[in-house]
Amino acid sequence: MTTGAGSRANPGRERQFFIGLARAFAGSLIFALPMLMTMEMWWIGFWIDEWRLVILTLVLIPLLTVLSRFSGFKQTDGLVDGIVDAFVAIAAAAVMAIVVLFIFEVIRFGMPAREIIGKVALQTFPGSIGAMLARGQLSGEQQGSQDEEIAQDPSYPGELFLMGVGAIFIGLNVAPTEEIVLLSYMMGPWQVIALALLSLILMHAFVYAVNFPGQPQLAEDPGFWSLFMRFTVVGYAIVLLISAYLLWTFGRFEGADLEEVLGASIVLGFPGAIGAAAARLIL
Amino acid sequence: MTTGAGSRANPGRERQFFIGLARAFAGSLIFALPMLMTMEMWWIGFWIDEWRLVILTLVLIPLLTVLSRFSGFKQTDGLVDGIVDAFVAIAAAAVMAIVVLFIFEVIRFGMPAREIIGKVALQTFPGSIGAMLARGQLSGEQQGSQDEEIAQDPSYPGELFLMGVGAIFIGLNVAPTEEIVLLSYMMGPWQVIALALLSLILMHAFVYAVNFPGQPQLAEDPGFWSLFMRFTVVGYAIVLLISAYLLWTFGRFEGADLEEVLGASIVLGFPGAIGAAAARLIL
Amino acid sequence: MNAPTKSPPRKSESSRQIHPGSTTSKWEWVAAACGLLLVLGTLGYIVYYALTTEAKIPDITAEAIRTEPTRGGHVVQFRARNHSSTTAAGLQITGELRQGSSVVERSEITLDYLPPFSEREGGLIFQEDPARYELRIAPKAYREP
Amino acid sequence: MNAPTKSPPRKSESSRQIHPGSTTSKWEWVAAACGLLLVLGTLGYIVYYALTTEAKIPDITAEAIRTEPTRGGHVVQFRARNHSSTTAAGLQITGELRQGSSVVERSEITLDYLPPFSEREGGLIFQEDPARYELRIAPKAYREP
Numbered sequence: 001m002t003t004g005a006g007s008r009a010n011p012g013r014e015r016q017f018f019i020g021l022a023r024a025f026a027g028s029l030i031f032a033l034p035m036l037m038t039m040e041m042w043w044i045g046f047w048i049d050e051w052r053l054v055i056l057t058l059v060l061i062p063l064l065t066v067l068s069r070f071s072g073f074k075q076t077d078g079l080v081d082g083i084v085d086a087f088v089a090i091a092a093a094a095v096m097a098i099v100v101l102f103i104f105e106v107i108r109f110g111m112p113a114r115e116i117i118g119k120v121a122l123q124t125f126p127g128s129i130g131a132m133l134a135r136g137q138l139s140g141e142q143q144g145s146q147d148e149e150i151a152q153d154p155s156y157p158g159e160l161f162l163m164g165v166g167a168i169f170i171g172l173n174v175a176p177t178e179e180i181v182l183l184s185y186m187m188g189p190w191q192v193i194a195l196a197l198l199s200l201i202l203m204h205a206f207v208y209a210v211n212f213p214g215q216p217q218l219a220e221d222p223g224f225w226s227l228f229m230r231f232t233v234v235g236y237a238i239v240l241l242i243s244a245y246l247l248w249t250f251g252r253f254e255g256a257d258l259e260e261v262l263g264a265s266i267v268l269g270f271p272g273a274i275g276a277a278a279a280r281l282i283l
Numbered sequence: 284m285t286t287g288a289g290s291r292a293n294p295g296r297e298r299q300f301f302i303g304l305a306r307a308f309a310g311s312l313i314f315a316l317p318m319l320m321t322m323e324m325w326w327i328g329f330w331i332d333e334w335r336l337v338i339l340t341l342v343l344i345p346l347l348t349v350l351s352r353f354s355g356f357k358q359t360d361g362l363v364d365g366i367v368d369a370f371v372a373i374a375a376a377a378v379m380a381i382v383v384l385f386i387f388e389v390i391r392f393g394m395p396a397r398e399i400i401g402k403v404a405l406q407t408f409p410g411s412i413g414a415m416l417a418r419g420q421l422s423g424e425q426q427g428s429q430d431e432e433i434a435q436d437p438s439y440p441g442e443l444f445l446m447g448v449g450a451i452f453i454g455l456n457v458a459p460t461e462e463i464v465l466l467s468y469m470m471g472p473w474q475v476i477a478l479a480l481l482s483l484i485l486m487h488a489f490v491y492a493v494n495f496p497g498q499p500q501l502a503e504d505p506g507f508w509s510l511f512m513r514f515t516v517v518g519y520a521i522v523l524l525i526s527a528y529l530l531w532t533f534g535r536f537e538g539a540d541l542e543e544v545l546g547a548s549i550v551l552g553f554p555g556a557i558g559a560a561a562a563r564l565i566l
Numbered sequence: 567m568n569a570p571t572k573s574p575p576r577k578s579e580s581s582r583q584i585h586p587g588s589t590t591s592k593w594e595w596v597a598a599a600c601g602l603l604l605v606l607g608t609l610g611y612i613v614y615y616a617l618t619t620e621a622k623i624p625d626i627t628a629e630a631i632r633t634e635p636t637r638g639g640h641v642v643q644f645r646a647r648n649h650s651s652t653t654a655a656g657l658q659i660t661g662e663l664r665q666g667s668s669v670v671e672r673s674e675i676t677l678d679y680l681p682p683f684s685e686r687e688g689g690l691i692f693q694e695d696p697a698r699y700e701l702r703i704a705p706k707a708y709r710e711p
Numbered sequence: 712m713n714a715p716t717k718s719p720p721r722k723s724e725s726s727r728q729i730h731p732g733s734t735t736s737k738w739e740w741v742a743a744a745c746g747l748l749l750v751l752g753t754l755g756y757i758v759y760y761a762l763t764t765e766a767k768i769p770d771i772t773a774e775a776i777r778t779e780p781t782r783g784g785h786v787v788q789f790r791a792r793n794h795s796s797t798t799a800a801g802l803q804i805t806g807e808l809r810q811g812s813s814v815v816e817r818s819e820i821t822l823d824y825l826p827p828f829s830e831r832e833g834g835l836i837f838q839e840d841p842a843r844y845e846l847r848i849a850p851k852a853y854r855e856p
Contacts, residue, residue: 026489030561033453033554034317037462103478105469156739170316178823179320185798185826185856186388189761195386196754206309229743237746240753255830259760262753271316278313300591329681330653330711333616337609344605367594370601377604395683397615397651404608534711636770637794638850643768661852675852676801688854689769689799 020135024092027134028127031169032097035126040176042106044250045119052249053121060125064089067132067165070158085132093127094120126172129165159231159280160238166279167239167272168246174271175246184263196266199239199273204232206277236269239276243268303418307375310417311410314452315380318409323459325389327533328402335532336404343408347372350415350448353441368415376410377403409455412448442514442563443521449562450522450555451529457554458529467546479549482522482556487515489560519552522559526551619651619682626650626680626705628659631687639691644703646677647685654680654708661690663699670699679711764827770795771825771850773804775841776832784836789848791822792830799825799853806835808844815844824856 035041064086065079097120101107107116174180187195207227243265247253253261318324347369348362380403384390390399457463470478490510526548530536536544628646635641646659657680663671673690680686690703773791780786791804802825808816818835825831835848 039462179322189757191386193757230739234742234746237749257828260826297591300594333612367598370598374597374601398681400608634768638771641768673851675854690852691850
């Protein structure tokens with residue numbers, strides 16, 4: 001029973017896997033809970049355009065595979081390992097979504113298959129990201145944080161990818177709600193611009209904070225403009241693109257003109273930018 | 284500029300404080316963002332009963348003061364330090380709420396003072412909890428996690444308090460939304476009972492996970508019933524009480540009978556239980 | 567509570583730890599004072615408000631503020647105002663074009679909320695020209711939030 | 712990007728720090744340029760929009776686009792369009808089948824939002840055949856969002 005972590009005995013490995021699976025369930029539940037309790041997510045589940053749901057599901061697989069490199073259950077080495085990790089996360093998230101939605105009576109026996117599948121597929125997206133993150137986060141507690149940081153220190157594209165994941169994650173939480181469009185209608189164009197600038201300032205503050213963790217003295221910094229252009233501006237552009245993609249997926253742009261598209265993207269980009277910046281801190 | 288950590292020079296202390304303040308702003312923004320973007324929170328801000336708003340504000344101060352012991356900016360020793368910390372967190376959260384709500388045009392010049400104060404006061408509650416937590420969380424990165432754990436290892440009442448904070452925090456996120464009452468109407472009594480049992484099972488799984496972080500071997504465990512009774516059952520009772528208090532504060536119980544009160548509390552208790560259990564993991 | 571049992575290694579490990587007691591900086595006191603003022607101000611105003619205004623039946627007026635012809639009809643912009651301390655939810659506002667005792671055209675809109683002492687705007691659209699008739703705009707119904 | 716110029720003391724300080732100067736690859740600057748273009752373009756358009764359009768009274772039209780008989784009645788699909796830069800919330804659209812001055816059948820629907828220069832579709836269902844009467848579809852009322 002006291003098989004060491006390094007041992008290759010089969011029971012130990014299987015137990016590790018089941019602990020990981022339990023973490024995946026917990027993570028998908030914690031991360032998807034706000035969305036499981038959002039009516040708009042139930043409704044979008046049945047009226048979402050089929051092709052957009054297909055695209056969303058196809059986007060999920062490479063997203064999870066890459067994400068498993070950064071925060072998967074184990075230090076994923078091969079592509080196959082990453083893909084396996086991705087599908088384990090999807091399975092855990094789907095089971096969790098079915099159980100909770102069934103108890104909520106949001107899905108019922110006798111409902112059309114299209115409705116049930118749409119509702120579950122939509123919830124699986126945030127749930128599987130949560131499952132993947134939780135397996136990394138919760139299991140990381142054992143190792144020294146210093147050690148882990150070196151192992152996972154991401155490259156520049158990796159940093160941008162993590163920012164994108166953060167933006168997708170927070171964006172999914174709020175994109176389906178009515179508040180995003182309502183806010184973009186309530187706010188005048190100058191308020192929208194102020195919000196975009198506030199998003200940029202806050203993102204830069206986070207970027208800056210990550211690069212100098214806790215250090216008051218700023219000697220030898222890479223330069224304000226270098227950091228600002230390479231991380232803040234690029235990150236915010238990614239956030240805007242992801243926001244527009246999510247709003248399009250949820251059918252918020254039907255019959256809309258350009259100003260509406262940009263306004264809603266900036267409003268959704270505000271939480272997205274916080275999410276993107278926070279992702280670099282947390283992941 | 285390279286004043287050592289042990290030095291008692293004034294500039295270092297002040298800089299430390301301003302870094303902490305920046306963290307408090309970031310934390311209050313991250314934690315309060317979902318609520319800043321919830322229309323029900325804007326509406327409740329003007330129609331909430333005045334006395335319930337007063338009670339909510341009075342509850343906040345001791346809550347933050349005790350919380351500062353666990354995750355404040357510094358290892359708070361005295362009661363006065365804790366209270367100071369609490370008011371700093373409130374100030375940061377209030378400023379953040381005013382800025383964001385003003386950009387959103389949810390508060391405007393020319394609105395009655397009652398409406399503005401109600402909206403801001405309501406958002407200050409989650410924001411100041413977020414500010415307090417973030418000052419602890421974000422600054423904790425430097426220290427070895429092992430070390431920190433020893434320093435902050437909470438007693439039994441402390442554990443229950445942290446569970447309560449987790450439940451309040453998640454509960455605030457979802458209590459004002461229409462989904463809670465809608466779900467309690469959609470679900471039959473058997474589904475409500477199933478949800479209560481699921482909440483208990485999930486809470487216990489988390490409790491169990493906390494007591495054996497990543498350890499496969501279970502030698503010398505305190506016994507299933509001991510853990511279950513002392514943490515899970517007591518924790519769930521706290522969650523239900525907090526859920527009922529929040530729903531009462533938001534006026535969800537006007538003219539309701541006992542079955543409706545209990546049903547809505549159990550529905551809100553589901554995310555609350557996850558939040559309570561996760562709080563022990565995270566904090 | 568400057569624990570004497572604190573072990574020396576921990577002290578050196580974390581530069582973050584601030585020495586207890588005297589360490590609360592001046593600015594921290596300023597920020598805390600701001601927080602205290604905000605809390606006291608909020609509590610004071612809300613208590614004052616609760617004691618001085620009594621919740622009564624909503625007292626709502628609606629009035630036309632301007633009329634403009636558009637492609638879809640004549641738009642009459644109106645402003646509804648709540649003169650009481652009670653919120654009206656689901657407030658129905660009706661506009662009628664009248665000629666003598668007969669109603670030529672009717673139009674109705676629901677406002678989600680009209681908070682205490684607040685005003686909200688909206689518009690009623692008529693196919694007939696409101697200038698040629700008697701225009702009546704009035705609140706019709708509400709519910710408690 | 713394992714910078715050889717990285718100075719030893721910094722290495723130990725923070726493993727996260729990004730190395731200046733030589734280590735920034737060409738592609739990072741390309742990405743930065745694309746991002747800058749996108750952000751500036753977005754902000755620029757909103758500023759242009761703010762300067763060139765003035766908020767006015769909503770100018771809304773509604774028109775039938777096709778009619779089809781179904782089991783539940785005759786469905787008239789319509790399209791509502793906002794020609795102004797003001798959002799109409801809770802927009803009421805009414806359809807009437809008329810014979811001379813008398814209304815044979817009425818149908819009404821509320822659109823949650825009709826944003827500036829946008830269009831939304833919906834349907835009105837009549838038991839009578841709209842082909843046999845005069846069909847009038849018109850916006851009736853809206854409120855500010």
